[in-house]
């Protein structure tokens with residue numbers, strides 16, 4: 123593929139479904155807020171200014187330390203604005219972001235409402251200014267355990283609606299089991315929320331099976347190691363279960379050595395619904411444009427492939443039908 127074609131795919135309008143809000147925080151924003159509040163963040167940044175971590179578990183603790191400087195709804199408003207500026211600059215027209223009541227009020231419902239209102243108002247202003255539509259997916263954190271997950275699910279259920287559209291789980295996949303969180307997911311399902319959980323990033327196909335069979339999710343965060351079980355891959359394709367794939371994240375964290383060894387092309391070829399996201403972009407030194415350029419270079423994905431991928435992503439988004447129709451039109455723009 124020549125450089126003009128690669129530049130063209132990078133400019134396509136994009137749908138992003140897997141983006142952790144705090145994980146998308148520009149390091150300069152976190153450093154600035156820490157300085158204002160006199161919070162010591164030694165160990166969080168490398169000398170060159172990027173986030174410092176050595177492996178996945180270390181990444182999770184650096185994430186939590188950086189997030190610790192965000193203490194008020196106003197801080198989250200600043201964060202949301204900065205994240206959406208980056209999304210808009212990358213041609214994202216629709217994005218779903220993971221929000222954690224654990225970080226936004228410690229699981230307290232009334233505090234959560236204040237954080238959510240600040241995030242939502244900022245998102246609506248950004249939509250008017252920059253044309254990027256955001257929706258929220260409440261996320262519990264696996265290594266915080268099932269009790270905290272239940273409190274997060276209660277926050278999600280009480281604020282479910284046209285903006286807060288989903289419930290999910292991130293965190294350390296090697297801690298606990300998906301089934302430990304069934305109560306939280308049932309509560310979210312009953313509130314009408316779309317469901318997703320991280321699975322098959324670190325653990326193998328059995329974890330993805332548990333996600334779809336035990337928690338009943340329609341989307342799986344990452345899910346890439348499903349590729350190791352052909353029967354499961356077939357089932358994902360047949361049942362239309364969507365994988366929120368984050369290739370740059372997987373390479374940065376060492377799930378795969380390099381992009382050419384990543385299974386996204388195989389999964390797509392077998393008919394699994396895949397979308398592409400950045401996960402925690404500044405942590406992994408990626409952007410949506412970078413992801414598209416790298417996929418074009420590595421797998422020869424041209425504009426037709428990536429447009430189709432975005433249509434599929436939008437089909438699996440948790441937003442309402444009117445929003446889906448509106449965004450679908452934006453995906454057709456040249």
Ligand SMILES: O=c1[nH]cnc2c1ncn2[C@@H]1O[C@H](CO)[C@@H](O)[C@H]1O
Nearest residue numbers: 142220222261263292293320401402
């Ligand atoms: O790549 C990832 N894999 C698994 N969990 C993650 C990843 N990035 C962030 N989080 C988890 O999501 C929470 C907030 O949404 C973070 O606290 C972290 O535990």
